[in-house]
Amino acid sequence: METKKANQEFQSDFLSVSEARQAIADLIASSYESMAIHLRKETLPLHQCLGRILAVDVLSPIDVPAHDNSAMDGYAFDGRELRDDRQNIELTVIGTLHAGETESLNVKPGQCIKIMTGALMPATCNTVVPQEFTKTHSNGLVSFSNGVVRAGENRRLRGEDLQSGKAAISQGRILRPADIGLMASLGIRELDVYQRIKVAILSSGNELCDIHESLAPGKIYDSNRYSLRVCIERLGMEVMDCGIVRDNPDDLRKAFITAAQMADVIISSGGVSVGEADFTKQMMEELGEVGFWKIAMRPGRPMAFGSLKPDSNRPTSTVFFGLPGNPVAVMVTFYQFVRNALLQLNGAKQVEIPLIPVRSAQGIRKKSGRTEFQRGIVFQDPEGQWVVKTTGSQGAGILRSMSEANCFIVLHHDQGNVEPGDWVDVEIFDGLL
């Protein structure tokens, strides 16, 4: 009885993944006001805007397309020629229109004009019969059977894609290649985007050694600072590398104060697990408000989160994420908690990554009552079905399992064991990492 009770109490101080996400979202929303001071805009040439976050709504200055035009290579004519009593349509070709030409010929009844894709539709024409349905004759006539095209077909209308004055893309958009192309199609040369937020990173641990030093006995290379750096850079943000910090209160305090003065967000790894967390906790109480969480998840159980304000003269506070030390746990907690928060702090909207159901090629053991983020490979089975398998050994320190994977298999809080052929949710790395 006693053990069971103690166990329940132990369980109850765990946050679920969704509770942790909510707590982060709440702080981001409330600190957005003070962060907004840093959210300055800058104007960049269009080709430098990929991955940046749009700071304004962009309204289209023109109709797209700007004129009615042909959607096909063929012959343009007045759709009223397609009378029910005609089996075969015969029209006299009076000329040719190429894309980009502005000359407008007057097409009369019984006539048509040879037209190329993108060429302006003559005023009296509303229909294009594609070339492949037609026969040309030596006497300058073209013929086709009635029924291969209906009146109004194969014509693009002015403003059909986008009308002048309508929103082409909205503020908060993370700009992708199609957005850049869309802007160019409107003749827009530069865009107002948010300046990149500054994110300080540091690694804590006496055992850590930088890759530029030789590895002394008992030490390990610091990989977290490198994976974190590129994860953040991939989000288009500025990284400030604050190096390796030794596990003692003075060094940590100094490092955090410096980082908080420079950056909008601090991300540290290591030093938040039981035992080590004690003096980090004590120090964080001096510098701001930070919660030390145990999250019901695997990997990535311990995590610290809050805001630091070591300098009372500074109007804004610095958001702080203390991630666990294990290299895979760092990447999982980064993608499950930090990524969306950073994008939102930088002004982005719609940052959610979709969960996609795929059949599992294997059974997976899973305990109910925690969320697991297993490293997976989505692949095509011999029947051509896309299915998922795990990358094998799932230890939180095994970075190779992450490197081999192309997705997270998300096993939800209440979910139990997975049988072969069951549906599981995956988050594909492409677009995420």
Ligand code: AMP
């Ligand atoms: P900690 O959370 O500090 O107890 O670290 C958990 C595990 O992750 C330990 O085995 C650490 O050696 C390892 N670790 C901590 N920080 C790093 C780092 N920056 N790079 C690689 N491994 C690390």
Ligand code: MG
């Ligand atoms: Mg440590």
